[in-house]
Amino acid sequence: MSDDSTWLTVSSGALTAQINPLGAQLSTLRDPSGRELLWDGNPAFWNGRAPLLFPIVGTLAGGVYRVAGRTYALSRHGFARGKPFEVLSASSAEVVLRLKADDETLAVYPFYFELQVCFEISGSTLMVRTSVRNDGDAPMPASFGYHPAFRWPLPFGAARALHALEFDLEEPEPIRRLDAAGLVTPIRYPTPVHARRLPLADELFKDDVVIFAAIRSQRLSYGAETGPRLVLQFPDTPYLGLWSKPSAPFICIEPWHGMSDLVGFTGEFSEKPGVFIVPPGAHREIGMQVTLTSG
Numbered sequence: 001m002s003d004d005s006t007w008l009t010v011s012s013g014a015l016t017a018q019i020n021p022l023g024a025q026l027s028t029l030r031d032p033s034g035r036e037l038l039w040d041g042n043p044a045f046w047n048g049r050a051p052l053l054f055p056i057v058g059t060l061a062g063g064v065y066r067v068a069g070r071t072y073a074l075s076r077h078g079f080a081r082g083k084p085f086e087v088l089s090a091s092s093a094e095v096v097l098r099l100k101a102d103d104e105t106l107a108v109y110p111f112y113f114e115l116q117v118c119f120e121i122s123g124s125t126l127m128v129r130t131s132v133r134n135d136g137d138a139p140m141p142a143s144f145g146y147h148p149a150f151r152w153p154l155p156f157g158a159a160r161a162l163h164a165l166e167f168d169l170e171e172p173e174p175i176r177r178l179d180a181a182g183l184v185t186p187i188r189y190p191t192p193v194h195a196r197r198l199p200l201a202d203e204l205f206k207d208d209v210v211i212f213a214a215i216r217s218q219r220l221s222y223g224a225e226t227g228p229r230l231v232l233q234f235p236d237t238p239y240l241g242l243w244s245k246p247s248a249p250f251i252c253i254e255p256w257h258g259m260s261d262l263v264g265f266t267g268e269f270s271e272k273p274g275v276f277i278v279p280p281g282a283h284r285e286i287g288m289q290v291t292l293t294s295g
Contacts, residue, residue: 008095010086014124015052015292020231023081024097024117026050026148031292037230039149039250046245052117055109057274058260059182065269072108074230076182079105080115094120112136119166125291133283140278143258146288150222151228152244152251165198166221173214177207179271202246211259212240215232233289239274255288263271270289
């Protein structure tokens with residue numbers, strides 16, 4: 001991660017965020033009192049904060065994928081999180097960054113893409129809007145995901161064990177899990193959500209990420225029953241991942257348009273669940289909002 005002197009700040013007074021141009025990563029999110037809501041990337045647990053996942057989400061079977069009969073290698077979650085983004089504009093309320101294809105990306109992802117990310121704060125809401133554009137002359141398959149890690153517990157005095165997620169809708173569908181290679185197994189597990197509520201506990205994450213592969217809600221809130229909470233909206237993503245490590249002081253709430261390969265998957269990248277196709281000259285918009293409520 002680059003020196004924080006290069007980070008860009010947006011603020012409304014009710015909420016302040018800093019964005020690192022390396023990976024266009026949201027790197028701090030603070031309330032009006034300066035209390036940090038976002039994980040700080042302590043490598044003792046996990047050195048990420050809120051990486052952007054592109055052009056894949058999760059892990060590929062054998063570390064490779066196929067396009068038009070050719071094989072390409074990509075590491076977990078793709079390359080965007082490790083690439084410097086160009087700053088297109090920056091003000092006290094809005095920052096816009098861009099990543100375009102280059103020789104390095106074309107060697108592992110043979111498409112002329114443009115990834116443009118806008119961070120905007122209005123009142124107590126941070127809006128993140130990502131545009132995935134195809135600047136090439138062939139249909140472009142892609143996945144994209146958000147991976148924000150929030151403090152667990154939030155810094156408002158409630159114990160870690162009192163934190164929970166509240167979904168807008170009932171979530172009766174089974175969840176999915178990963179095997180030791182990071183691939184989605186065929187087993188469906190009973191939903192951990194009951195009456196729209198999911199209490200958070202280390203036990204949830206003993207087998208890595210919890211995957212809602214048929215999420216119904218487009219909105220949830222996170223926090224303790226008393227005090228301020230965070231409300232996330234994710235209207236454009238059909239999957240949701242929840243991830244932490246046992247005893248770690250963060251919880252990742254991850255809206256995804258894509259996920260790891262299924263065990264045994266050998267098809268073309270375009271056939272992978274969650275992959276979307278962007279026609280030549282077109283773009284796909286994927287947004288997320290985080291709102292700090294007063295409780």
